[in-house]
Amino acid sequence: DQQVKQNSPSLSVQEGRISILNCDYTNSMFDYFLWYKKYPAEGPTFLISISSIKDKNEDGRFTVFLNKSAKHLSLHIVPSQPGDSAVYFCAAYSSLVETSYDKVIFGPGTSLSVIP
């Protein structure tokens, strides 16, 4: 039972264009969402997060949008750069349920390739 889904295993985008990575979740108790980026042979690196009280969070070229009613979030990268080529993981957890606090659930990842 996958609670966090990333239905696109891979995505190719031209340099300078927008990259949109999508994520869906099933657990309505999730109230905190994170995106991580992972290069080969390295651990995931935290990118950006959003709490359920917001619907948008922006950090430089990266913006995360949250649609709670649809249980959907997306990461927008504008403009995309070749250095953005990596695997992107969507993750979520619930701070509301004591037995789940900090138990971060990751999606399977989307491999982004930015073509120069």
Add this chain to the structure above:
Amino acid sequence: DAGVTQSPTHLIKTRGQQVTLRCSPKSGHDTVSWYQQALGQGPQFIFQYYEEEERQRGNFPDRFSGHQFPNYSSELNVNALLLGDSALYLCASSSILTGGAAEAFFGQGTRLTVV
């Protein structure tokens, strides 16, 4: 400032053996979480340690156990290894004071191969 360090980086074990993986958290962090990442999948939460106690646990059997030391470093032990335990094991550290799981820092992982 050293980030999260894990050792060893690679390990080959035989089915049925036991293995211990080690993690030193980022300076200033007091919480350590362990994840298993199988090929082509996202990291799966194994457990989290804080104040030398297991605070949260994912859906992993008792063969997976851990420990946290007073200096916040941590060990992951896996007994009776199965072929299916072959994976990248990631350690993540964070601080309870700054939000816990949010913005956790990951190590580079230990690649365990069970043959």
